[in-house]
Amino acid sequence: MTAAEGLWAYAVLSGGSADSRTNGLRGVANERVHVITSGDLATAVGTVPLSRFGEEALRHNLEDLDWLAATARAHDAVVSQLAGSGPVVPLRMTTVFLAERGVTDLLVQHADDFDAALRLVSDRQEWGVKAYADPQALVSEPESAAKTSGTAYLLRRKRELSSKEEAYRVASDAARRVHETLTLHAVDAKRKPVSDQSLSGRTGSVVLNGTYLVDNSNVAAFRCAVDELAETIAGIDLDLTGPWPPYSFTGDVVG
Amino acid sequence: MMNDPTPARDSWDSNREVALVDLLDRVLAGGVVISGDITLSIADVDMVVISLRTLVSSVASWMDGRGDGHDAAHP
Numbered sequence: 535m536t537a538a539e540g541l542w543a544y545a546v547l548s549g550g551s552a553d554s555r556t557n558g559l560r561g562v563a564n565e566r567v568h569v570i571t572s573g574d575l576a577t578a579v580g581t582v583p584l585s586r587f588g589e590e591a592l593r594h595n596l597e598d599l600d601w602l603a604a605t606a607r608a609h610d611a612v613v614s615q616l617a618g619s620g621p622v623v624p625l626r627m628t629t630v631f632l633a634e635r636g637v638t639d640l641l642v643q644h645a646d647d648f649d650a651a652l653r654l655v656s657d658r659q660e661w662g663v664k665a666y667a668d669p670q671a672l673v674s675e676p677e678s679a680a681k682t683s684g685t686a687y688l689l690r691r692k693r694e695l696s697s698k699e700e701a702y703r704v705a706s707d708a709a710r711r712v713h714e715t716l717t718l719h720a721v722d723a724k725r726k727p728v729s730d731q732s733l734s735g736r737t738g739s740v741v742l743n744g745t746y747l748v749d750n751s752n753v754a755a756f757r758c759a760v761d762e763l764a765e766t767i768a769g770i771d772l773d774l775t776g777p778w779p780p781y782s783f784t785g786d787v788v789g
Numbered sequence: 790m791m792n793d794p795t796p797a798r799d800s801w802d803s804n805r806e807v808a809l810v811d812l813l814d815r816v817l818a819g820g821v822v823i824s825g826d827i828t829l830s831i832a833d834v835d836m837v838v839i840s841l842r843t844l845v846s847s848v849a850s851w852m853d854g855r856g857d858g859h860d861a862a863h864p
Binding site for chain 1: 821822823
């Protein structure tokens with residue numbers, strides 16, 4: 535590694551099989567992914583040019599959506615393939631070390647945390663479930679035959695005004711039910727902040743951005759539960775994504 | 790209702806399609822954050838969050854421009 539290069543870090547894994555697990559993987563700069571080992575732990579890294587992945591370059595490049603998308607997908611591809619061959623603790627994207635020493639120091643200083651994190655995610659997968667609610671679909675307007683009287687009109691008008699508020703209440707309740715039910719099928723669960731609506735390109739409101747750490751042996755049951763909820767709860771759409779590497783469940787363990 | 794085509798990833802295959810928003814939600818907001826002088830300060834949460842906020846408005850048009858139906862339909 536030269537002074538013009540850095541080490542882009544992907545994930546921490548057990549040291550024993552790390553070499554074979556990273557064998558053949560290409561990273562964000564199409565570089566060969568290799569491992570830096572310390573004790574029983576290893577970090578999967580790639581040597582990248584700082585002209586493109588150094589601090590200044592990154593600040594600039596992160597604003598470029600093409601670059602961000604391609605880099606995120608390349609980063610995730612490495613982490614996901616590692617997750618496919620065993621337990622893995624993902625590091626946040628854009629963790630760049632300037633020297634190999636930094637990587638080994640990290641493994642030494644946080645060895646116990648990384649061990650605990652690897653145990654936590656062993657034989658488990660992360661699955662995401664988003665719920666979209668269409669407020670209009672949630673509250674049906676009762677159509678009465680005669681609405682001629684002034685009182686009937688006022689009542690109807692009042693109902694219309696409160697229906698939107700009511701719809702959001704119903705949607706939040708539905709989201710809570712979905713999350714509570716799915717949590718029963720998971721070893722850990724989180725409600726993540728709802729992504730900005732303008733990112734979604736969908737009309738329904740996101741009422742749940744849930745993510746779940748599920749035992750491999752329980753994934754089928756978890757997916758069945760999602761299907762069942764999708765069928766039984768009216769006015770709500772569910773999107774299932776996964777399996778993900780345990781991106782959302784390892785940050786608390788190490789640090 | 791279950792939305793049609795959101796492909797739950799059946800495998801860890803790197804070629805699968807994953808909605809960009811769900812991906813960024815995890816790789817930029819999840820994972821272990823290393824702090825201290827051994828790293829560059831890029832992994833700083835605030836910086837990434839701010840950066841993404843500035844991107845929000847352009848993301849939609851960028852996706853539209855791509856005709857990237859999958860990402861647009863499934864955040």
